[in-house]
Amino acid sequence: xxxxxxxxxxxxxxxxxxxxxxxxxxxxxxxxxxxxxxxxxxxxxxxxxxxxxxxxxxxxxxxxxxxxxxxxxxxxxxxxxxxxxxxxxxxxxxxxxxxxxxxxxxxxxxxxxxxxxxxxxxxxxxxxxxxxxxxxxxxxxxxxxxxxxxxxxxxxxxxxxxxxxxxxxxxxxxxxxxxxxxxxxxxxxxxxxxxxxxxxxxxxxxxxxxxxxxxxxxxxxxxxxxxxxx
Amino acid sequence: xxxxxxxxxxxxxxxxxxxxxxxxxxxxxxxxxxxxxxxxxxxxxxxxxxxxxxxxxxxxxxxxxxxxxxxxxxxxxxxxxxxxxxxxxxxxxxxxxxxxxxxxxxxxxxxxxxxxxxxxxxxxxxxxxxxxxxxxxxxxxxxxxxxxxxxxxxxxxxxxxxxxxxxxxxxxxxxxxxxxxxxxxxxxxxxxxxxxxxxxxxxxxxxxxxxxxxxxxxxxxxxxxxxxxx
Numbered sequence: 001x002x003x004x005x006x007x008x009x010x011x012x013x014x015x016x017x018x019x020x021x022x023x024x025x026x027x028x029x030x031x032x033x034x035x036x037x038x039x040x041x042x043x044x045x046x047x048x049x050x051x052x053x054x055x056x057x058x059x060x061x062x063x064x065x066x067x068x069x070x071x072x073x074x075x076x077x078x079x080x081x082x083x084x085x086x087x088x089x090x091x092x093x094x095x096x097x098x099x100x101x102x103x104x105x106x107x108x109x110x111x112x113x114x115x116x117x118x119x120x121x122x123x124x125x126x127x128x129x130x131x132x133x134x135x136x137x138x139x140x141x142x143x144x145x146x147x148x149x150x151x152x153x154x155x156x157x158x159x160x161x162x163x164x165x166x167x168x169x170x171x172x173x174x175x176x177x178x179x180x181x182x183x184x185x186x187x188x189x190x191x192x193x194x195x196x197x198x199x200x201x202x203x204x205x206x207x208x209x210x211x212x213x214x215x216x217x218x219x220x221x222x223x224x225x226x227x228x229x230x
Numbered sequence: 231x232x233x234x235x236x237x238x239x240x241x242x243x244x245x246x247x248x249x250x251x252x253x254x255x256x257x258x259x260x261x262x263x264x265x266x267x268x269x270x271x272x273x274x275x276x277x278x279x280x281x282x283x284x285x286x287x288x289x290x291x292x293x294x295x296x297x298x299x300x301x302x303x304x305x306x307x308x309x310x311x312x313x314x315x316x317x318x319x320x321x322x323x324x325x326x327x328x329x330x331x332x333x334x335x336x337x338x339x340x341x342x343x344x345x346x347x348x349x350x351x352x353x354x355x356x357x358x359x360x361x362x363x364x365x366x367x368x369x370x371x372x373x374x375x376x377x378x379x380x381x382x383x384x385x386x387x388x389x390x391x392x393x394x395x396x397x398x399x400x401x402x403x404x405x406x407x408x409x410x411x412x413x414x415x416x417x418x419x420x421x422x423x424x425x426x427x428x429x430x431x432x433x434x435x436x437x438x439x440x441x442x443x444x445x446x447x448x449x450x451x452x453x454x455x456x457x458x459x460x
Binding site: 085087088089090091092093094095096097098099101102104105161162163165166169170172173174175176179181 | 315317318319320321322323324325326327328329331332334335391392393395396399400402403404405406409411
């Protein structure tokens with residue numbers, strides 16, 4: 001039975017832009033598992049109620065509904081042990097947990113740059129929901145929240161220094177080939193380019209070169225998806 | 231033949247305080263390898279000239295001299311394959327590289343809190359060298375550099391949020407037991423408590439609880455070393 005995944009979309013059904021869903025799209029490709037992705041909007045909570053919570057990604061495998069990107073990655077690894085490993089062994093799985101936590105923090109770090117641009121892509125029926133929930137979270141209007149973003153760019157790029165050191169010495173966090181650790185950090189960067197023309201990464205930055213290698217992985221799965229060329 | 235390691239010391243020969251040397255002390259204990267540590271001061275460059283560079287840790291294994299904590303960890307893993315693995319497999323070794331890069335960045339993040347306290351512990355003959363090289367690096371006096379440290383503490387602790395998330399869900403980065411990834415991040419925190427009474431970590435913080443578990447590892451190797459109780 002083909003796996004199904006609820007995948008965040010906006011006004012254009014093909015523009016998929018959840019950082020957490022992108023992790024799982026890449027993980028499914030890594031495991032060579034076919035998936036039917038179902039475009040889902042923020043306010044379609046009833047569609048995923050069977051998962052017991054309100055956020056995507058949600059994976060449906062037969063009768064099983066699984067939510068949360070880290071839980072889904074672990075489910076895929078255990079349910080499909082003969083497919084290429086997402087982690088590379090038990091110790092590597094434990095070590096990957098922190099890449100997921102770090103990737104989550106990267107979503108928060110990127111949000112001040114792209115928050116308003118997201119609003120330009122969400123479905124009409126989601127606009128009020130998105131603005132209200134996000135403005136409550138950040139304590140100001142989205143317009144005010146992103147106003148000083150140019151001045152924050154140098155500090156954001158500097159914060160990526162440890163990634164840069166690692167990616168100068170090896171092509172992927174996983175080594176010669178990418179692993180889920182790579183996808184966990186890539187998801188937030190793919191999210192940004194799917195909904196914002198803002199150039200977060202500098203040309204020639206080893207972090208951007210690594211991201212570009214992941215855009216080209218799996219036949220260009222992420223590169224071919226609607227996004228800005230940044 | 232017993233391994234030898236040049237290990238940074240100060241005015242007290244037993245107070246060993248290099249973040250990078252602590253990684254290797256823990257790695258050697260993990261591999262159950264006996265080591266003779268040789269107290270070394272910043273200005274004793276001639277003592278380690280055979281390593282081809284000027285910094286510790288330097289490991290001496292028979293005729294071989296190896297420098298750089300990451301290179302030494304890899305050397306130990308490959309030269310002593312029957313001893314407990316520092317990484318947990320090839321993928322895990324690749325994934326560990328970034329823990330080392332991140333740990334290096336943690337040294338830079340901690341330095342503004344402890345820079346002046348280090349000066350109180352370095353050997354008399356090292357004091358001018360330490361002050362001159364570090365003041366050149368930070369562009370001001372050590373006194374001025376640490377003056378606002380209390381006001382920076384909240385931001386430092388907040389920056390550890392991704393570590394905290396991971397360490398709430400598992401006891402070590404390596405899983406149920408520590409691996410070199412743990413020692414790579416622990417080294418900078420052990421460095422800080424060896425030379426400064428400043429309380430970088432808050433009571434009850436999962437990061438501090440994890441650090442305390444590592445202090446107790448290997449019969450309390452790191453806890454028994456001269457340090458402040460913070």
